[in-house]
Amino acid sequence: MLLQREPRLRELRVFDLHLGPWLEELQTGPVQVTAIQGDVTQAHEVTAAVAGAHVVIHTAGLVDVFGRASSETIHEVNVQGTQNVIEACVQTGTQFLVYTSSMEVVGPNIKGHPFYRGNEDTPYEAAHRHPYPRSKALAEQLVLEANGRKVHGGLPLVTCALRPTGIYGEGHQIMRDIYYQGQRLGGRLFRAIPASVEHGRVYVGNVAWMHVLVARELQQQAALLGGQVYFCYDSSPYKSYEDFNMEILGPCGLRLVGARPLLPYWLLMFLALLNALLQWLLRPLLLYAPLLNPYTLAMANTTFTVSTNKAQRHFGYEPLFSWEDSRNRTIRWVRAMDGSAP
Numbered sequence: 001m002l003l004q005r006e007p008r009l010r011e012l013r014v015f016d017l018h019l020g021p022w023l024e025e026l027q028t029g030p031v032q033v034t035a036i037q038g039d040v041t042q043a044h045e046v047t048a049a050v051a052g053a054h055v056v057i058h059t060a061g062l063v064d065v066f067g068r069a070s071s072e073t074i075h076e077v078n079v080q081g082t083q084n085v086i087e088a089c090v091q092t093g094t095q096f097l098v099y100t101s102s103m104e105v106v107g108p109n110i111k112g113h114p115f116y117r118g119n120e121d122t123p124y125e126a127a128h129r130h131p132y133p134r135s136k137a138l139a140e141q142l143v144l145e146a147n148g149r150k151v152h153g154g155l156p157l158v159t160c161a162l163r164p165t166g167i168y169g170e171g172h173q174i175m176r177d178i179y180y181q182g183q184r185l186g187g188r189l190f191r192a193i194p195a196s197v198e199h200g201r202v203y204v205g206n207v208a209w210m211h212v213l214v215a216r217e218l219q220q221q222a223a224l225l226g227g228q229v230y231f232c233y234d235s236s237p238y239k240s241y242e243d244f245n246m247e248i249l250g251p252c253g254l255r256l257v258g259a260r261p262l263l264p265y266w267l268l269m270f271l272a273l274l275n276a277l278l279q280w281l282l283r284p285l286l287l288y289a290p291l292l293n294p295y296t297l298a299m300a301n302t303t304f305t306v307s308t309n310k311a312q313r314h315f316g317y318e319p320l321f322s323w324e325d326s327r328n329r330t331i332r333w334v335r336a337m338d339g340s341a342p
């Protein structure tokens, strides 16, 4: 997106623990693309990668609500890693930092309070126990508190945080896993979440575009954008997590069985707790990390949607991809996966 949409870009550095083959396929044009294999928890590696950069977009993170990583590792990557990025900007004189935060910084909270079409100013008790949302909230706080710190050379650091809701699109591993689960069940998925529970979703291309735009405008309007948070949004419809997925998986041959959950919530929670127990018992032997666990079940059953135009008001954001385009691109990606089931 930066290569396509940022005309002033001279060099693009991609710093990642896992560098993928996609880097080889980039149409770089006159831009120098530098791939750096590194670990955001290693401060010296981050500092070396950031040195000389004008803007840093920090999107690295351990996205785990399935118990794959320990809470310590999640904290080390998401919180300490973010602190390392901030210190690298200060030490090397990089003045602009955009952080990919998350809706999870806000909620759903541990009390299951709904957040119905809220915005960046909507009062909400952001209380978390799970390591992932806690880590995102701490990291976002570090980024926002760093706004205004003097970087090497004496200029102020200008930071902001973007909060995507549930991202979908090409490369969405959860969508892929659910698709293969449905294929294994004869093309059927069984409803587990009431259709009335809305869950915010946003297309990955629009999330990327918001990052490119705010990285540009942060330099022009530091006083307005510095220290601010922005939900990532587009025209993706408000639906339950499952009904939204079916907008994409339906045209790919799956169908969702049941107008209401086939099992009562208490039985689903019992199965989720059983999964958590099995994960704990099997951990010395193998990683058992199903989609259904107490946290994901509670999340999926708690309405969380946003309705805001703060990004449009502050830096002229308009989604680059319509809902129809976002949906069709994702459907094409799922269909292209056929035959490559794990």
Ligand SMILES: NC(=O)C1=CN([C@@H]2O[C@H](COP(=O)(O)OP(=O)(O)OC[C@H]3O[C@@H](n4cnc5c(N)ncnc54)[C@H](O)[C@@H]3O)[C@@H](O)[C@H]2O)C=CC1
Binding pocket: 015, 016, 017, 018, 038, 039, 040, 041, 059, 060, 061, 062, 063, 077, 081, 100, 101, 102, 103, 136, 163, 164, 165, 166, 167, 168
């Ligand atoms: N997937 C979603 O629905 C949402 C994701 N986000 C945030 O978006 C960002 C990107 O997440 P996704 O694209 O979903 O996940 P992802 O797993 O596809 O991307 C995370 C990237 O961070 C890299 N990474 C992980 N640990 C690292 C380390 N120690 N050092 C360097 N790189 C490391 C991974 O290799 C990967 O390329 C994350 O910060 C996540 O918290 C926010 C809201 C929703």
Ligand SMILES: CC(C)CCC[C@@H](C)[C@H]1CC[C@H]2[C@@H]3[C@H](O)CC4=CC(=O)CC[C@]4(C)[C@H]3CC[C@]12C
Binding pocket: 063, 065, 101, 102, 103, 104, 165, 166, 167, 174, 192, 193, 199, 241, 291, 292, 293, 295, 296, 297, 299, 300
């Ligand atoms: C009852 C079912 C088994 C539940 C299946 C759906 C869940 C796996 C997903 C429901 C809500 C998702 C989360 C939500 O989109 C917010 C997120 C924000 C992030 O920053 C990372 C991803 C996630 C936690 C996302 C993960 C999958 C769900 C829990």
